[in-house]
Amino acid sequence: MKFLRIFPYIIAFTCISCLKEKSTLAENTNEETVDTVLHITPLNTKLTKPSKAFINSKTATIEHFYHKLWSRNDLSGGFLVAKNGKILFEKYGGYANRSEKEEISANTPVHIASVSKVLTAAVVLKLIDRNKLDLDAKVNTLLPEFPYEDITVRMLLNHRSGLPNYAYVLDDRAIWDRSMLTNKDILDLFAQHKFDLYFKSDKKFGYCNTNYAMLALIIEKVTHMNYRDAMKKILFDPLGMKNTYVFDYQKDRETASRSYKGNNVLYGWDFLDDVYGDKNIYSTPRDLLKFDLATYSKKFLNPKLYNEVFQGYSYEHKGTKNYGLGIRMHEWETGEKLFYHNGWWHGNTSSYITLKKDTVTLICLSNKFSYKPYKIWKLSPAFGKYPIKPDKNEDLEL
Template identity: 65%
Template sequence: MTFSKYIYPLLASALFFTSCQEKNKQIASNEPTENNTDALSPYSIKSKKLPASYVNSKQESLEKFYEKNWPNNSMNGGFLVAKNGQIIFEKYEGKSNFSKDEAIDANTPLHIASVSKVLTATAILRLIDREKLHLEDKVNSLLPTFPYDEITIKMLLSHRSGLPNYAYFADDTKVWNRSKMLHNQDILDLLAQHKFGLYFKPDRKFGYCNTNYAILALVIEKITGKNYREAMKEMIFEPLGMKNTFVYDYSKDKETASLSYKGNKVLYELNHLDDVYGDKNIYSTPRDLLKFDMATYSDKFLNPVLVSEAFKGYSYEHRGTKNYGLGIRMLEWETGEQLFYHNGWWHGNTSSYVKLKKDTVALFAISNKYTLKTYKIWKLAPLFGTYPIKLDKDDVIN
């Protein structure tokens, strides 16, 4: 579950098979690869190869940033930075399962926590693009037992519904038996049965809440007639060649999926909330997420009008730089600069996706050993553009 305050891959070149292969931990390439070309077509951006001087200068700064934040191979996850779809820097370290000594590499799916919301929102937008759904549709016109008449699809996407957080009401033993796994349909049923009070009047303000995206997953299922896991595979993962991305299924994946650890490498135990999807429970890799990021620039993947709707703020009740679009967080400055991102946290998994849309830059960090340093990658933005970000004295940016 994410309560973080901070959204949206290409495969290795010959460098993968050089000295870096020895450790299978660090890969850096500025070449589009075979999988990149095949998977992203027709979603790739047509651009010239980045100059070696540009790549080398960025790699040096990125290496310093990485070593400052994750010294002595301490990340336990994956970190990737790309421009125009070309990987500038990436690194993989640690174990997906310490007891089995399973190393994390470029193909290891890790739990991306609330970065999953970016993908869920995109599936909803693709259904809207196909005219199967509309932003202003009332949720209860699609899910008749949903008990709140005023709430729309757009309010769920932008976290303006006022819905209560299912993690809280499902923690009440009078409401839910925590020895049982909670599922998305259970959340809807509990809302219908108890008619919990809203946190605020719908569309009055922003209120980040995982329930919004658990309900959106049910909407996807209702419209497609398929389980969310299969629908996401068909609408997002397969078309973009995201071969190492899947939606977690507790009954099938609990023994094989990457595990989650506390900062001291103690295993995080699973609980009754571990089979809810839409808000979390997608496993992916930085490279797969880069494929997704590149697709967001293509009108062959999503209507540009809908893209513009997604990448704009909907909550201006309070002054400041922070806002939320449709499945994406953002920073907006008076200078006109914008930075888009989404962070995630669930158990020991932390994730961050930063999109510098104007500069066609994407940054990803995913870890399965609890750390807040994952969320610092947004501070790399000034390395690629004129972003008015105040850096701390110990931040390494050249």
Template identity: 75%
Template sequence: MRFLRLTPYILPLLLASCKNEDKTLADNIKPAEKDTVLHITPLEIKLKSPSKQYINSKHNQIEAFYNKIWPKNDLSGGFLVAKNGKILYENYGGYANRSTKEEITKDTPLHLASVSKVLTAALVLKLIDLNKLGLDQRIQTILPEFPYPEITVKMLLNHRSGLPNYAYFADHKEYWDRSMMTNQDVLNLLAKFKFDLYFKPDKKFGYCNTNYAMLALVIEKVTKMNYRDAMKKVIFEPLGMKNTFVFDYEKDRDKVSLSYKGNNVLYGFDFLDNIYGDKNIYSTPRDLLKFDLATYSPNFLNPKLVKQVFQGYSYEHKGEKNYGLGIRLHEWVTGEKLFYHNGWWHGNTTSYVTLKNDTVALIALSNKFSYKPYRIWKLAPKFGKYPVEPDKADDAE
């Protein structure tokens, strides 16, 4: 196993979690769960550490950008930019809990909102890579009560299923009483009421949280583990993401970083806050950097599958925006591509940008409502030939 020097605090974690090529999840689970074994392979990451001159130059450019976006340093969250795993600039500020004055640091997990979809997709893709799941497999063969026979795993990953958004039908009293809802409840409602699809499966793109809530159930059925445990054992622990976890409403609501409106008023939990897969992963910029590094390893996912991840699937309408398998993308007529995912849940706004051709990660997380994290993608031209217009309107989720 060969590794080049990356960064003093990222690389040792990856090495420590990937020592033994024969290590499996069976080492950490009960004997009855042996059939859920998913191999954790060593990560071979060949990225050269940038020079000091490069680091200093980019640090100053990024700092100037940061000060322009947050001129009063009023960030309530975390901001990080890295090249080849080496952090070029990071900043943290604000409070995880304003009433107790608990400050946000590099180790404070923040709600990722829809950036959680990137991590959910990663686990689904690992199951596909291990031949435990098929990309074109029909969901009904995994979840028999699922009432839409034409919808496949791929259609959930790339938002071409046509499923209705659970947040809309769950808000009607004839379907739900606004008690705490789970993923299984969402499936049960789909099975019971057989809501009309928004469009015929695979006809067009339609971003929908229900897709990833269903993928979380697929993960549970295939791995025979709870989604929270599966994410921890297959993604978080192997990559050394020690400050990353899936929120559990009953256990975590009094411990996690809270969410605030733009005027600093607390944004409370509601009956949709125990649904996972589409949201509800808490993490840090440094942990997301570890995940980003893993995506450059041919041992993380089969390169042929990776190619399918980072391509667009929706070309019904002309434009530069598209969606791959768990990742958004800008693709310009000039050939450049930028991959990203934004998130927005309650007061949490998040953005994860990965510049694959330049091995750069741009990450901004906020627990106070703001469009500012979405602007981090405008740093892209400082690392490559990306035709980003500086005066273009900011992207929302």
């Protein structure tokens, strides 16, 4: 397949394209847009092609797992497993739009929910890698309206800021009237109301969508581009992620893949559907595989920063679960590590697993509510010594 032949040549998402558009944060200011240059170079990700015997043995295992999980053939999305960039197994099914009978294929973008955070973090990290941004910069030095003095970029990335979830505090109609909300609205409302932190910054882990809504604004501030454009120019285009985009409610709501409840009832749009950074990226398993392969390149990030991404930051409580910079993880006493991110928004559920030691990628996306995508991690023991019991009831967190 042509798709598979392009992996060795996937190009890097290095820093930023020449654009003269003002960021959404700068629209009402006199700040000049700063031109920067995008240097496109090959990643040269060299991964050995798995043997035919390996492919045959693993494919049988994956097929058995898949058909047991989707015994009713009710997948509405995509399922993909790859080793060293070689797709061992993939399936697609269901409808992007049930009323139009638009079937989901390998090229159909669906909402990846909080897996979007992985991609947002990747662009932030590229800006840090190119000295456009400091990992430990205070957020209020980048976003002057931001009312919390001690929170840094790192704390947003690893969810140790203590910020309250914007979806909860803005659910109060006395604060917000349920009109379509934007990231800038969130910043302005937090500046106005100075909502109490859930806990002192950097004291502990607290997963919060507000962190990534603010990171999207930081991307805009640093690049002088709208987040949607910055993600496309820095990440999606260089990696050849042709079926990936950031949803724009005004432009895309008539054409985007829709989301459904488990009984196939359509989810309607709501006032949170135009906020990005924490969610609102649409993609495919194949495009996410391209991204995952890019992370194995020595040109992805400098080694020191790369190691900071894939380390745990929250050890206040015993256990295997932790969070790096834009990625969740399991760290077992055996030394094995499993990196992942899950997502859930409306009826969309998603799971991205990257087994770094074994160069294996597991991806499942669904636009019809189901917990089944989260179970794909249980394929991990087929590729390495991951202490996961096949019948274990626990699934990875969102």
